[in-house]
Amino acid sequence: MSGALLAPQAALPVALAAPLLCAAGVGVLGARPNLRDGFTVAASVVTFLAVCSLWPAVAAGEPVELDLWPVLEGVTLGFAVEPLGLLFGLIASGLWILTSLYAFGYMRGHHERHQTRFFVCFAVAIGAALGIAFSRNLLTLFMFYEALTFSTYPLVTHHETEEARRAGRVYLGVLVSTSIAFLLLAVIGTWRLAGTLELRPGGILGPASDAAAWTLLALFVFGIAKAAVMPFHRWLPAAMVAPTPVSALLHAVAVVKAGVFTVLKVALSVFGLERLRALGSGLLEGTGPLLLVASFTIVSASIVALRQDNLKRRLAYSTISQLSYIVVGALLATSAGALGAGLHILTHAVGKITLFFCAGAIMVAAHETEISRMGGLGRRMPFTFLAFLLASLSIIGLPPFAGAWSKWFLVLGALDAGQQWVVGVLLLSSLLNVAYLLPIPVAAFFGKPPAPLEEGIHEAPWLCVGPLLATALLCLVLFLWIDPWLGLLEGITG
Amino acid sequence: MTEHLPVLIVVTPLLAAPVSLLLRRGDPVRVWSLLVTWATFGGTVALLSQVLDRGTVSYALGGWAPPLGIEYRVGLANGFVLVAVSFVGAVVLTFDTRAGSSRPTRARRYLYYAAYLLCLAGLLGMAVTGDVFNIFVFLEISSLSSYALISMGEQRRALTAAYSYLIMGTIGATFVLLGIGMLYAMTGTLNLADLAVRLPPVAGSRTTVVAFGFLAVGLSIKMAVFPLHQWLPNAYGFAPPKVSAFLAGTATKVSYWVLVRILFTVFGAGFVFGTLHLERFLIPLSLLGMFVGSLAAIYQDDLRRLLAYSSIAQVGYMTLGISLNNPEGLTGGLVHLFNHGITKSGLFLAVACLAYRLGSFRIDGLAGAGRRAPLAAFAFVVGGLSLIGVPGTAGFVSKWYLVLGALERGWWWLAVMILLSSLLAVAYVWRFVEVAYFREPGQLALGQPRFEPPAMLVPTWCLIGAAVVFGFWTDLTVGIVRPAVELLLRGTL
Numbered sequence: 001m002s003g004a005l006l007a008p009q010a011a012l013p014v015a016l017a018a019p020l021l022c023a024a025g026v027g028v029l030g031a032r033p034n035l036r037d038g039f040t041v042a043a044s045v046v047t048f049l050a051v052c053s054l055w056p057a058v059a060a061g062e063p064v065e066l067d068l069w070p071v072l073e074g075v076t077l078g079f080a081v082e083p084l085g086l087l088f089g090l091i092a093s094g095l096w097i098l099t100s101l102y103a104f105g106y107m108r109g110h111h112e113r114h115q116t117r118f119f120v121c122f123a124v125a126i127g128a129a130l131g132i133a134f135s136r137n138l139l140t141l142f143m144f145y146e147a148l149t150f151s152t153y154p155l156v157t158h159h160e161t162e163e164a165r166r167a168g169r170v171y172l173g174v175l176v177s178t179s180i181a182f183l184l185l186a187v188i189g190t191w192r193l194a195g196t197l198e199l200r201p202g203g204i205l206g207p208a209s210d211a212a213a214w215t216l217l218a219l220f221v222f223g224i225a226k227a228a229v230m231p232f233h234r235w236l237p238a239a240m241v242a243p244t245p246v247s248a249l250l251h252a253v254a255v256v257k258a259g260v261f262t263v264l265k266v267a268l269s270v271f272g273l274e275r276l277r278a279l280g281s282g283l284l285e286g287t288g289p290l291l292l293v294a295s296f297t298i299v300s301a302s303i304v305a306l307r308q309d310n311l312k313r314r315l316a317y318s319t320i321s322q323l324s325y326i327v328v329g330a331l332l333a334t335s336a337g338a339l340g341a342g343l344h345i346l347t348h349a350v351g352k353i354t355l356f357f358c359a360g361a362i363m364v365a366a367h368e369t370e371i372s373r374m375g376g377l378g379r380r381m382p383f384t385f386l387a388f389l390l391a392s393l394s395i396i397g398l399p400p401f402a403g404a405w406s407k408w409f410l411v412l413g414a415l416d417a418g419q420q421w422v423v424g425v426l427l428l429s430s431l432l433n434v435a436y437l438l439p440i441p442v443a444a445f446f447g448k449p450p451a452p453l454e455e456g457i458h459e460a461p462w463l464c465v466g467p468l469l470a471t472a473l474l475c476l477v478l479f480l481w482i483d484p485w486l487g488l489l490e491g492i493t494g
Numbered sequence: 495m496t497e498h499l500p501v502l503i504v505v506t507p508l509l510a511a512p513v514s515l516l517l518r519r520g521d522p523v524r525v526w527s528l529l530v531t532w533a534t535f536g537g538t539v540a541l542l543s544q545v546l547d548r549g550t551v552s553y554a555l556g557g558w559a560p561p562l563g564i565e566y567r568v569g570l571a572n573g574f575v576l577v578a579v580s581f582v583g584a585v586v587l588t589f590d591t592r593a594g595s596s597r598p599t600r601a602r603r604y605l606y607y608a609a610y611l612l613c614l615a616g617l618l619g620m621a622v623t624g625d626v627f628n629i630f631v632f633l634e635i636s637s638l639s640s641y642a643l644i645s646m647g648e649q650r651r652a653l654t655a656a657y658s659y660l661i662m663g664t665i666g667a668t669f670v671l672l673g674i675g676m677l678y679a680m681t682g683t684l685n686l687a688d689l690a691v692r693l694p695p696v697a698g699s700r701t702t703v704v705a706f707g708f709l710a711v712g713l714s715i716k717m718a719v720f721p722l723h724q725w726l727p728n729a730y731g732f733a734p735p736k737v738s739a740f741l742a743g744t745a746t747k748v749s750y751w752v753l754v755r756i757l758f759t760v761f762g763a764g765f766v767f768g769t770l771h772l773e774r775f776l777i778p779l780s781l782l783g784m785f786v787g788s789l790a791a792i793y794q795d796d797l798r799r800l801l802a803y804s805s806i807a808q809v810g811y812m813t814l815g816i817s818l819n820n821p822e823g824l825t826g827g828l829v830h831l832f833n834h835g836i837t838k839s840g841l842f843l844a845v846a847c848l849a850y851r852l853g854s855f856r857i858d859g860l861a862g863a864g865r866r867a868p869l870a871a872f873a874f875v876v877g878g879l880s881l882i883g884v885p886g887t888a889g890f891v892s893k894w895y896l897v898l899g900a901l902e903r904g905w906w907w908l909a910v911m912i913l914l915s916s917l918l919a920v921a922y923v924w925r926f927v928e929v930a931y932f933r934e935p936g937q938l939a940l941g942q943p944r945f946e947p948p949a950m951l952v953p954t955w956c957l958i959g960a961a962v963v964f965g966f967w968t969d970l971t972v973g974i975v976r977p978a979v980e981l982l983l984r985g986t987l
Binding site for chain 2: 070143176188189
């Protein structure tokens with residue numbers, strides 16, 4: 001993250017526009033697949049470099065802003081980069097490059113149809129995620145939040161089958177109804193109470209009454225269904241009918257992280273941690289009931305994950321559980337908790353995308369989706385299952401993997417907040433993680449196949465295996481290289 | 495010449511209508527009508543910019559000074575309505591269905607254009623005039639010509655639909671006339687501004703209250719407020735689609751404006767809400783309209799009827815804007831007049847494109863539309879998103895202000911109801927999406943050209959594109975309506 005390639009003020013518009021230009025270019029080049037896919041990679045690299053160029057300015061505390069025009073009176077379509085948004089932007093755009101490469105291998109290896117539409121929507125979704133990351137006010141954020149929902153719908157229903165149609169209904173039904181019924185109400189309510197929608201560290205609510213603030217908080221937590229807090233989590237397993245690159249980048253990183261990022265951002269910049277703490281933190285007052293719901297989500301989603309035999313569905317429930325870690329981190333309302341939540345956005349993204357890449361590679365190479373039939377497969381696909389093992393360890397939170405850091409800070413945050421029971425929840429969940437993740441690589445390496453394996457099953461194409469090895473390695477690297485990220489996130493608690 | 499703009503925008507289409515009867519031949523009539531409607535649109539834009547520059551414009555018809563003579567009075571609010579109506583009118587007229595229309599309409603195209611121009615003149619007249627009897631005259635001009643337009647539908651049921659609209663519309667117009675008569679009896683004046691001065695002393699009398707009732711009910715019939723909406727689904731469902739597009743974007747909207755104008759500038763909010771408590775009727779009726787209309791829309795098999803029921807729901811939003819009786823709410827209502835007008839007209843045009851390509855208005859017949867008519871199907875999806883009120887579309891802006899208005903009054907439950915009802919729109923829009931994109935196209939749809947002619951696609955996307963543009967950029971909508979509403983709430987134009 002050394003010297004900036006672009007001046008920060010120029011990098012922000014580039015980062016926001018590049019994915020949209022990519023979508024347009026992919027649409028135009030649709031008839032020539034090689035050129036089209038080359039264009040996607042080029043655009044993703046440009047996007048990532050542009051986001052990287054923002055780092056020095058943000059680290060130095062310089063404002064990087066872009067105001068377009070007023071949409072409503074007093075509310076501008078505008079962007080401002082702050083550390084947390086930069087973190088999310090880096091994750092989304094960086095992993096986009098790897099996912100694009102992976103997607104070429106997967107989509108071609110799998111002979112998927114409508115690849116042009118696929119890559120167009122994919123680019124729009126990434127653009128929307130970056131819009132969320134850099135929004136300077138709640139209205140801009142809400143606009144991109146909805147854009148993300150609608151641009152991913154064609155990806156979820158990509159196969160156009162009856163199953164996809166039904167999954168699409170659940171996906172859109174849950175995400176749109178919660179966002180309009182709760183989130184939009186919360187946004188307008190904030191405007192009414194605070195007189196501004198600007199996201200400012202330390203919060204904007206001001207003198208609003210506790211009851212009103214609490215109602216808003218609940219509306220936000222449940223309205224941002226992309227964070228998949230129960231009972232509004234059903235869309236995530238449903239979305240697994242999508243092609244695996246979508247599950248990997250969007251439903252392990254961009255979409256779901258957009259949800260928890262929004263929750264965290266609302267906690268930090270609409271309420272402010274002090275205001276949240278002031279609401280009270282007993283079990284049945286203030287943030288307590290919401291913490292309970294999120295903790296329930298952590299544990300019960302893990303238990304459900306145990307019972308799933310379909311690998312992608314098991315990973316989806318695992319994601320639901322892990323997302324609530326971040327919600328818990330935000331609701332703890334302590335600096336360490338918020339830091340842990342921010343770090344978990346990073347570490348879980350890297351780990352979970354690896355697991356999904358592996359699931360896709362197994363599907364492409366061995367046409368296998370059920371865990372019970374993966375015994376012995378590891379000896380044919382050693383790299384894939386090794387990556388799976390490393391990423392699992394990171395998700396569980398064991399050193400020397402990145403996941404250890406975020407869990408560490410979350411535990412610290414819980415202790416700071418005086419919520420010892422949350423520590424218990426985190427430990428219980430880690431044990432459950434072990435139970436539903438580790439048996440998969442263990443059986444693959446040491447178990448016996450249920451039926452003799454077909455000849456000719458070997459590693460997936462290198463375009464699939466390369467990216468998953470890279471992200472698995474990243475789980476290790478990030479454990480050693482956590483300082484810059486800690487330094488970046490230090491400022492978020494205001 | 496510019497000082498005569500208020501009358502020119504009405505007289506031009508009014509006089510152009512008989513000329514098109516004389517021209518008779520299809521193509522010259524079309525060119526002529528296009529010239530007239532776009533010139534009228536230009537006139538309304540010039541008029542609005544005049545108002546923005548110099549404030550309210552008053553025009554004494556024939557040089558007879560008001561209140562004795564007829565006064566045309568254009569302020570920010572009705573300047574905005576005029577632009578909205580003439581914009582939709584011009585764009586929809588540009589839409590050419592020649593290839594898709596049936597024989598009877600093709601043989602008598604000049605009648606269609608003549609009736610269209612008359613209807614446009616009537617609607618603009620209703621919005622521009624400052625004389626209450628003149629409103630009635632223009633109401634009848636627009637109504638009679640719209641009955642003729644609706645009866646031009648392809649199926650014979652268009653005739654019964656037009657007939658039942660004629661009955662309902664005549665009752666509505668009669669109510670309006672009765673109301674006007676009573677007002678005249680009480681005050682001896684027909685000028686709106688003058689009425690506003692002379693009415694307060696007699697406001698307590700039963701005659702005034704009854705007059706208000708007649709006016710409100712009569713106009714509610716014309717704008718299809720629940721439960722006076724029965725005529726609308728058949729009228730929009732059986733009329734030629736471009737007529738539905740025109741009427742859906744203009745007719746109900748102008749009646750809404752007239753109600754707003756009479757309510758706020760003649761009777762005054764204090765009388766209507768303080769004494770009569772109109773909101774006690776109007777809020778439940780608006781809510782019922784929003785929910786019943788949307789629920790009914792979900793169960794329609796014909797896209798035109800689906801859109802028609804959705805219109806009933808959207809009228810509910812607009813009347814809710816009135817009954818909130820605060821700046822935010824009324825802004826929401828008036829902005830929705832424009833936003834919903836362009837959206838719904840664009841949707842009807844998209845339906846016309848789809849029917850042209852796939853030969854069906856029924857949802858079942860549109861299987862595979864996403865593949866067979868990609869641009870038209872996508873236009874319907876985008877328009878549908880605006881009906882739902884997705885951010886980045888015009889529908890979102892109006893809903894934002896309505897919800898804000900409800901919160902301003904402290905009515906959380908009402909804000910929740912507004913948002914819940916917009917979720918119902920997801921259900922009916924997605925019925926189309928699932929059929930258009932998830933079902934294999936039928937045999938009928940194969941082997942035809944992929945795109946509709948530009949004369950169909952360009953106007954459709956012009957309106958749908960506007961519905962997106964005005965979702966991101968509200969200087970011309972909220973920017974004009976907001977100060978206009980401040981004036982309206984103070985009882986002036």
